[in-house]
Amino acid sequence: MAFDLTVKYAGEGGEGVISAGDFTMRAASNLGYEVVTFKSFPAEIKGGYALSQVRMSDEKILSQGDGFDILVAFNGEAYEVNKPLLGKGKVLIWDGPEGGDFEPDLEELEKMGVFVYAVPMSKLAKEEVGAYITKNVIAMASVFELFGFPMEVLKQEIVKKFSKKGEDVVNLNFKAIEVAQNYIKEHIKKIDPYKVPGPLPKKDVIILEGNEAIALGAAVAGVKVFAAYPITPATTVGNYLSPIILKTGGFVYQSEDEISSMAVVIGASFAGAKAMTATSGPGISLMQELIGLASMTELPAVIVDVQRAGPSTGMPTKHEQADLFAAALGGHGDDQRVVIAPKNVEENFYLTIEAFNLAEKYQLPVIMLTDGSLSLRAEAIPTPNIKKIKENLIERPVIRKGEVKPEEIENLFRYAVTETGISPVFVPGESPKPYTATGLEHAENSRPRTTPDERVKMMNKRFKKIANIEEENPHLVEWDLGDLQEGDKADIAVVSWGLSASITQEAVKRLREKGYKIAALYPKLLYPVPKNALEKLASMADKILVPEASYLGHFARFIKMFTNIPQEKIVQFNIYRGEPFIPKEIEEKILELLGEKVSA
Amino acid sequence: MEYIRLQEKLPPKEYRSDIEPTWCPGCGDFGVVTALTKAFSEEKLDPTAITMTSGIGCSSRLPLWMNAFGVHTAHGRALPAAVGIRLAKPETPTIVTAGDGDIFSIGMEHFPHTARKNFDITLVVMDNRMYALTKNQTSPTSRHGYKGSLNPYGNIEDPFNVIKFAIASGATFVAQSYSGNPKHLAETIQAAVEHKGFAFVNVLSPCPTFNKIDTFKYYKGRLIDINKELGHDPSDMKAALELASHALDADFPELEDAEPFKGKRPIGIFYKVEKETFEERVANLQEKFRPESGEPDWDEILAKYRP
Numbered sequence A: 001m002a003f004d005l006t007v008k009y010a011g012e013g014g015e016g017v018i019s020a021g022d023f024t025m026r027a028a029s030n031l032g033y034e035v036v037t038f039k040s041f042p043a044e045i046k047g048g049y050a051l052s053q054v055r056m057s058d059e060k061i062l063s064q065g066d067g068f069d070i071l072v073a074f075n076g077e078a079y080e081v082n083k084p085l086l087g088k089g090k091v092l093i094w095d096g097p098e099g100g101d102f103e104p105d106l107e108e109l110e111k112m113g114v115f116v117y118a119v120p121m122s123k124l125a126k127e128e129v130g131a132y133i134t135k136n137v138i139a140m141a142s143v144f145e146l147f148g149f150p151m152e153v154l155k156q157e158i159v160k161k162f163s164k165k166g167e168d169v170v171n172l173n174f175k176a177i178e179v180a181q182n183y184i185k186e187h188i189k190k191i192d193p194y195k196v197p198g199p200l201p202k203k204d205v206i207i208l209e210g211n212e213a214i215a216l217g218a219a220v221a222g223v224k225v226f227a228a229y230p231i232t233p234a235t236t237v238g239n240y241l242s243p244i245i246l247k248t249g250g251f252v253y254q255s256e257d258e259i260s261s262m263a264v265v266i267g268a269s270f271a272g273a274k275a276m277t278a279t280s281g282p283g284i285s286l287m288q289e290l291i292g293l294a295s296m297t298e299l300p301a302v303i304v305d306v307q308r309a310g311p312s313t314g315m316p317t318k319h320e321q322a323d324l325f326a327a328a329l330g331g332h333g334d335d336q337r338v339v340i341a342p343k344n345v346e347e348n349f350y351l352t353i354e355a356f357n358l359a360e361k362y363q364l365p366v367i368m369l370t371d372g373s374l375s376l377r378a379e380a381i382p383t384p385n386i387k388k389i390k391e392n393l394i395e396r397p398v399i400r401k402g403e404v405k406p407e408e409i410e411n412l413f414r415y416a417v418t419e420t421g422i423s424p425v426f427v428p429g430e431s432p433k434p435y436t437a438t439g440l441e442h443a444e445n446s447r448p449r450t451t452p453d454e455r456v457k458m459m460n461k462r463f464k465k466i467a468n469i470e471e472e473n474p475h476l477v478e479w480d481l482g483d484l485q486e487g488d489k490a491d492i493a494v495v496s497w498g499l500s501a502s503i504t505q506e507a508v509k510r511l512r513e514k515g516y517k518i519a520a521l522y523p524k525l526l527y528p529v530p531k532n533a534l535e536k537l538a539s540m541a542d543k544i545l546v547p548e549a550s551y552l553g554h555f556a557r558f559i560k561m562f563t564n565i566p567q568e569k570i571v572q573f574n575i576y577r578g579e580p581f582i583p584k585e586i587e588e589k590i591l592e593l594l595g596e597k598v599s600a
Numbered sequence B: 001m002e003y004i005r006l007q008e009k010l011p012p013k014e015y016r017s018d019i020e021p022t023w024c025p026g027c028g029d030f031g032v033v034t035a036l037t038k039a040f041s042e043e044k045l046d047p048t049a050i051t052m053t054s055g056i057g058c059s060s061r062l063p064l065w066m067n068a069f070g071v072h073t074a075h076g077r078a079l080p081a082a083v084g085i086r087l088a089k090p091e092t093p094t095i096v097t098a099g100d101g102d103i104f105s106i107g108m109e110h111f112p113h114t115a116r117k118n119f120d121i122t123l124v125v126m127d128n129r130m131y132a133l134t135k136n137q138t139s140p141t142s143r144h145g146y147k148g149s150l151n152p153y154g155n156i157e158d159p160f161n162v163i164k165f166a167i168a169s170g171a172t173f174v175a176q177s178y179s180g181n182p183k184h185l186a187e188t189i190q191a192a193v194e195h196k197g198f199a200f201v202n203v204l205s206p207c208p209t210f211n212k213i214d215t216f217k218y219y220k221g222r223l224i225d226i227n228k229e230l231g232h233d234p235s236d237m238k239a240a241l242e243l244a245s246h247a248l249d250a251d252f253p254e255l256e257d258a259e260p261f262k263g264k265r266p267i268g269i270f271y272k273v274e275k276e277t278f279e280e281r282v283a284n285l286q287e288k289f290r291p292e293s294g295e296p297d298w299d300e301i302l303a304k305y306r307p
Helices: A017-030 A076-085 A106-112 A121-129 A132-147 A151-165 A167-187 A210-221 A235-247 A258-270 A281-297 A324-329 A345-362 A372-376 A386-391 A452-465 A499-513 A531-538 A554-562 A583-593 B029-042 B059-065 B078-088 B100-106 B111-116 B162-169 B182-194 B237-244 B278-289 B298-303
Strands: A004-012 A034-040 A049-057 A070-073 A091-094 A115-118 A205-209 A225-228 A251-254 A275-279 A301-307 A338-340 A365-371 A378-382 A436-438 A477-480 A492-495 A518-523 A525-527 A544-548 A570-574 B051-054 B069-072 B094-099 B121-127 B173-178 B199-204 B223-225 B265-272
Touching: A004 A017, A004 A076, A004 A132, A017 A034, A017 A049, A017 A132, A017 A151, A017 A205, A017 A378, A034 A372, A049 A076, A070 A076, A070 A132, A091 A132, A106 A115, A121 A132, A121 A167, A132 A151, A132 A167, A151 A167, A205 A210, A205 A345, A210 A235, A210 A275, A210 A301, A210 A345, A210 A365, A210 A372, A210 A386, A210 B298, A225 A235, A225 A258, A225 B078, A235 A251, A235 B278, A251 B078, A251 B278, A258 A275, A258 A281, A258 A301, A258 B069, A258 B078, A275 A281, A281 A301, A281 A324, A281 A365, A281 A436, A301 A345, A301 A372, A324 A338, A324 A365, A324 A525, A324 A554, A338 A345, A345 A365, A345 A378, A365 A372, A386 B298, A436 B059, A477 A499, A492 A531, A492 A554, A492 A583, A499 A518, A499 A544, A499 A583, A518 A531, A525 A554, A544 A554, A544 A583, A554 A570, A570 A583, B029 B059, B029 B094, B029 B121, B029 B182, B051 B059, B051 B078, B059 B069, B059 B094, B059 B121, B078 B094, B078 B100, B078 B111, B078 B121, B078 B278, B094 B100, B100 B121, B111 B162, B121 B182, B162 B173, B162 B199, B162 B237, B162 B265, B173 B182, B182 B199, B182 B265, B237 B265
Parallel strands: A004 A070, A070 A091, A091 A115, A225 A251, A225 A275, A275 A301, A301 A365, A338 A365, A436 B069, A492 A518, A492 A544, A544 A570, B051 B069, B051 B094, B094 B121, B121 B199, B173 B199, B223 B265
Antiparallel strands: A004 A049, A034 A049, A034 A378, A205 A378, A338 A525, A477 A518, B173 B265
C-alpha cells in the first residue's frame, strides 16, 4: 500500500492557514514526495472560512483526494464545518484545551474513533512566543513533530521565505517551532498510526500553482503581449508573468477593461506578436464580439478563462466548469474557435504552450478553460525541458520582404484559399504587401465582399482550417483504458474534462483495482468536439458517464449535439455546489450505474 | 523608438489603395484621405510599415482606402487595437481613424486611458456630429435640437466638448481642423503624426447626406484659426483649456458675440507638450530586465520554483 497522507489546515482567512499548507507542501516535496494541494478561501480580503489541504504520497497523485487524514482546526468554525468529515481513524488537532474559541465534543469523538490532540496554538503563540501571528507556525510545527516530518526541512523553508524580512523574523518563527516541539513532547502522547516514512530520493521537479504554470508556459511559448484586466481567479496569471515577460522583451499590459484586453491582443497579433489574455466568466462575456473579430480576421489569439461559479458575479472564488458554451459558441455568427482544457497543473503548463501552437497554426482564437480550484492547486511536476519545447514551437507562416519575387507579390493574398484553408500571413514592417484586416466579410485579397459565391467560398475556407483538427492533433485526447484495448467491451465508459478529469482518473483507478473494466476518455480538445474518439469510446460500453461541475453539463450536451452517439447512452452527473468533485462520489456513481451496492 | 521610413519621398497617391471609397459624393471624409496621404508622403513613411486601426461607421472604412497595414476592428475598439500594435511593433507609426460616435460613444472608455498613458498614436476623428452609416442618429457631439431618427422631436442633450475632454484626459497633442480646408488639415495631421505621443485631431467633417445643419456652407466664414488669428501658444495649458471651454459656443445663438470666438468655430493646435511615451517607458523597463545574452536564463527562472 502506497503512503498517502492528507493534512488539512482550516480556520479564519488571514490567520496563516494558506501559508501553513504551503510550507507543509514544500517540506513534503523537499522530502521527495509527490504533492497536490487544494485551497479555498472567501472572496473577501480578511475573515471568512479558509482551508488549505496538502496531499502527499510516494506515488503519482491524481487528485486532491476524498478528504483528510489529519485536520488542524484553528477555530470553532473550522471544527464545525469539518465535523461531519471526522470519523474512525482521522486525527483532529484543535486549539485547546485553553486559549481557543471552542471545545469539541471529546467524548463523542473518542466514541467515533477519532484521534484527538489538544494543542493550545493561540495561547502558546501569545504567551510563550509573544506573537499571535505565529499561531500557524505552532500548528505546522505540531504536525511536523507529531507525524515525523524532519523539523530541519520546516526551518529551511522558513529561512527561504523570511530571511529577506530579517533575522528577527526568522528567529521568532524558530522560537515558535521550539515552543510547539516542547509542548508536544511534554503534553501529548501519540496514539495515531500516521508517520511520514522518511526522505525519498530527490526528484528533478519544480513546484507550480495552476496559474503560475500558465504564466510560465506562456513565457516559454514566447508570448510578447499579455493584456488583462484584474479579475478573480485569473489575475495571478499576469502577476506571475509580469517579471518573467520583461526578460523576454515582452510586456504585461493592464487594460481599462476586458473588451480592451481582447482588442489589445488582436492589435498585437496583427502586428506579428504572440499575444494572450487571461480572464474569468464575466470577462469572457465581454470579450465575445472581439473573439469573433479574431476569428474573422484569422489572427492568432490565446484567451485563458479561469472559470468561476456563475452566472453574473456568481461565486468568484468557487469552483465550476460552466463556461464551455460561452467559450465555444458565445459569439454571434458562425465563427471558428478552438477550446481546450487542462486537467492538472502539469497540463496547465503544456497546454498553454499548445494553445499558442494551435492559434499560430490555425490562425484563430484558442480559448483555454481552467478553473479557480486548478488555479490554486500546487503540484510538483518534472522539470520541463525548455530547450526542447522551444525547438518545437509552431510559428505562423509570415511572408517576409525579399522572400518572394516582386512579380509574385501581386498574386499573393492574405486570405488565399488553400488546401488546408490556412493562408500566408502578412505582418507590418516585415511583409512586402500591406492589407487591412477587416471584420467585414472579405475576399481572398482582404477586400470587403458580400456576393453569395464569395461568402460561401470564404466561410468554407475558414471552417476548413478546423475540419480535421481532431485527426491532426491526436495528443489532444487522452485515452485511459487500463488493460482494455480500443474496441473491447467495458463495463462502463467515462468522459471527463478539466479538473474533473483528474478526479475521475482517480475514481477510475480505484475501480480498476477492484476489478471493474472501465474505458475512460479525457479530452483536452473540447471544441471542435473530438467526435471520432467519443464515438469510438461509445462503441465500447452501453453507458457513458459524464461528470461535470455545472448544472447543465455542457460537454455532455456537446456530445449529444455533435456526435452520433445515441442520447440514451449518455448519463450526466452534475454538481454545482462551488466545490470540485471528490473521487469517491464519482466512484460511487459508477458503481450505482453498474447496479452495484455502494459500500458504506 | 524610431519609425521605419523611406529614403525618398513617395508621391501622396502611392498611399492610396485601389479600392474606391464607398462614401457619398461630397463627404467631408475625402479631405481626410487626401490630407493623410500628403502627411505620409511628407513624413516619408513606408506603406509596408504604417499601421492604421479604425472602428465601425462611415469614416472607419478609411483604412481600406489606404495603401498601409490596417485593422478595421469592431465598433469602438480602434484605440485598444492600436495599443496592441504599439506594444508589439512600436517602429510602425500608428494612425487611428474613426468617427465621433465610434470614439466618443461606444469606444469612450478607451479614449481617456489611451490619451493619459500617452501612447504614440495619432487619432483622427472625423466629426460629422451624428451617426451616418445607420442613417441619422444623434451622437455625443450632435447639437442640441438636432433631429435624429431615434429622437425626431430633437436632441434633448447638449453636445460633448471633446477638445476640453482630450486636454483634461492628458492627451499631449490636441487640435481641431476642418475637412474643407485642405491646407490646414494636411498641416495639422502631419504635425500630429510627427508628434511623439498621443495626438488627437478632431476634424469637422460634414455629412452632406444627413446632417443639413453642420454643412460646408455653414462652416464657410465661421472658422477661426486660434494659432494664426488669436496667437494662441499651444504650450500654455491654462490658455488651451480656457479656449477649449468655448469650443462649442457657436452652437448657441445667445453666445453669438461672446469672446474669444464671437460665434465662430476654432481650428488649430490647442495644446502640445513633450512627454515620455508609454512605449518609451516599456522599452526602458525591458532594457533594465534584458538578459545580457539576449535570451533569458531559463535555468535561473526555473530555479525559483524548485522545492
